[in-house]
Amino acid sequence: MRRLDSRAAGFEAAFANLLAAGAPDDLEVQAPVQAILSAVREHGDEALLDCTRRFDGWIPAGADDLEIPRTRLDAAVAAITPAQRSALQAAAGRVRAYHQRQRQESWQYTEADGSVLGQRVTPLDRVGVYVPGGKAAYPSSVLMNVIPAKVAGVAEIIMVSPTPGGIENPLVLAAAGIAGADRVFRIGGAQAVAALAYGTATVPAVDKIVGPGNRYVAAAKRQVFGTVGIDMIAGPSEVVIVADGSAPADWLAYDLFAQAEHDEQARSILLCPDAAYLDRVAERMAALLPGLERHAIVEAALRQHGALILTRDLVEAATLASDLAPEHLELAVADPQALLPHIRHAGAIFLGAYSPEAIGDYCAGPNHVLPTARTARFSSPLGVYDFQKRSSLIGLSAAGAAALAPLAAQLARGEGLSAHARSAECRLEQS
């Protein structure tokens, strides 16, 4: 794992490199993805079946066979262990409780002349949730994507998840049942995105597609954006930890491991002004690494993308962390509130050493779908607001129209739009 020192020559370049590595790479697969999108758009279910046979390695009996009926979801809920079931239910309850506070309400106000202005908030009609299959099939992601849409009041939630080799994941299906997905299709990749965006005879077209996926899924989402809404283009997962040395070194070692076990592209970065503590964490990581189930992945991720960074002080550590705009930021310090003013950008901020990212990933309540690859500079965790939309309300009184029409006409003529001017002014002439 690389060690950096903020006082060393060349630090800025090395640090900038940690950032730059996160740029999206889905542009490279634009051409094959475009071909799949066109095929599904033109040939519907036929193309969807063909892609499923080719890419997912199983042979659906027909288009109907792509849907997993509600009874199979209920059966999955019944089939998992009681401990798993109650953990999923408890997590769903906490996620629901947090997200209920995110609901936005309509508002309006009346001006002195009787004109009414406002903003109306309504849920989306139908939403598609993409859930990756295969090695990264996460039931927790089902909860995190479906529940905010439910809380927003979305009328119909369509979940898609590929079943490589035709093998269903009972925990994923149980999570879909518990979270309340309305319909579930076992399709994936760019073809699933296309089916959701354009609709086929079997898969209904949705208004927005959310959920993480590989770069084919990301490229497909980018290309259908505009036809439907999308959430964000997800990159590799990251954790940045700011530590003051007050937490047991083992805790941070496991937090860095937890991030790194996702895949070889995951990034685990620790910033701390205490060199001896960094040594201790490094030692504990070396000692604990061999005991990890996924130690090969962890080792590769840490070697390629991990960093222990010595800083001048805690404020510099916090400032550097904020510049990284990380997906997850742990403030493993005695007084996290004191550092908060130095944090401008982060997807989720974990306050204090009793708040490991791993608990946030599953059941603290906030969403685990977070902006990656520095996009926390401009985007937000997935939330209820992603499933609500706003309409402006403009209800002018006769007096309001009379007061504003000359203003509007003046500005419209300045733009050469005289029909706009007349449209405003005619409200003055007749009444």
Added chain:
Amino acid sequence: MRRLDSRAAGFEAAFANLLAAGAPDDLEVQAPVQAILSAVREHGDEALLDCTRRFDGWIPAGADDLEIPRTRLDAAVAAITPAQRSALQAAAGRVRAYHQRQRQESWQYTEADGSVLGQRVTPLDRVGVYVPGGKAAYPSSVLMNVIPAKVAGVAEIIMVSPTPGGIENPLVLAAAGIAGADRVFRIGGAQAVAALAYGTATVPAVDKIVGPGNRYVAAAKRQVFGTVGIDMIAGPSEVVIVADGSAPADWLAYDLFAQAEHDEQARSILLCPDAAYLDRVAERMAALLPGLERHAIVEAALRQHGALILTRDLVEAATLASDLAPEHLELAVADPQALLPHIRHAGAIFLGAYSPEAIGDYCAGPNHVLPTARTARFSSPLGVYDFQKRSSLIGLSAAGAAALAPLAAQLARGEGLSAHARSAECRLEQS
């Protein structure tokens, strides 16, 4: 202008056609746009100067010459007529007042075990605003894009606007001065989007790019999405009017004209259950059309994309309008509140005949940057929320961590992520 009847055979197909025509067409220019993005990314100012010479038809003296200094903005504010200046200032004041109600505040709550959960809202650091030049250079768009960013608290707003032939638009510069743009560059097209996304020696990189543009600009925004945030891909402008026949026919004729004068792609649609009223509006349009300054554009837009639609009743008119998910929806009826429950989708809803879109375009207060081409199904007017972002806050107490760690560990093991499980569980072991 075409006439449709909701009771006629073939209506559904004809109506669906009104919708389908709005699909985004920027995918066709992906390749040339990709070349421009790469050139600016690799060669910075040099590529920017080259593109400006080639596409905007003027020769900058050097990279510094691309910036319009603050003094020229102030000079523009002084140079326009007092009527124009006070109209811009009054419009800016109303837009600011409305948008101040959109600011979102941070919140948090404490659970029984002392754990704190919340959502922190902060402004973006730096935002780029694209303002089209040439025939669609609209000072009102400057106000509508810059003011919400200012209200959100964005520290630096970079405006770009091309000056074809090197000619500056004094009203656009004055609007930039009045709205409070921090820096203004006279660049446009895909090259301006690239400069804002990647930064050059002269143009600073921003975190998000907003504002309408032609299909090169739209394609460029789509491609840089992820590196920076973007607002939306704007399509042709639309108005849909639901009328009960209570408003003077001239008013609606001008409202339909106002939309159609934007360009040949603009869509003006009137829905009404009263055939005689539709006849009257058609008559008045025929009579008034020749007197319009932009009658050729209006005539072309109405012929290609306009429609007068006879409906069974007002509720059907409202329902069909909602299915169109229009950018602008005028409810030119005596009781607009009665129809509101039937409207699920619209960018802006104008209540009653005294609320023409034209006043909303300039000075009612709500934003005129609205979702087009049916995207109101899933997106919202440009607003302060587009310039704010959220971070989740998770501060668990020792008791909170102890309660949640077993839950998280159970779910993590179900996903094969045992380092996640250990990261949660180690909080139980030591303390």
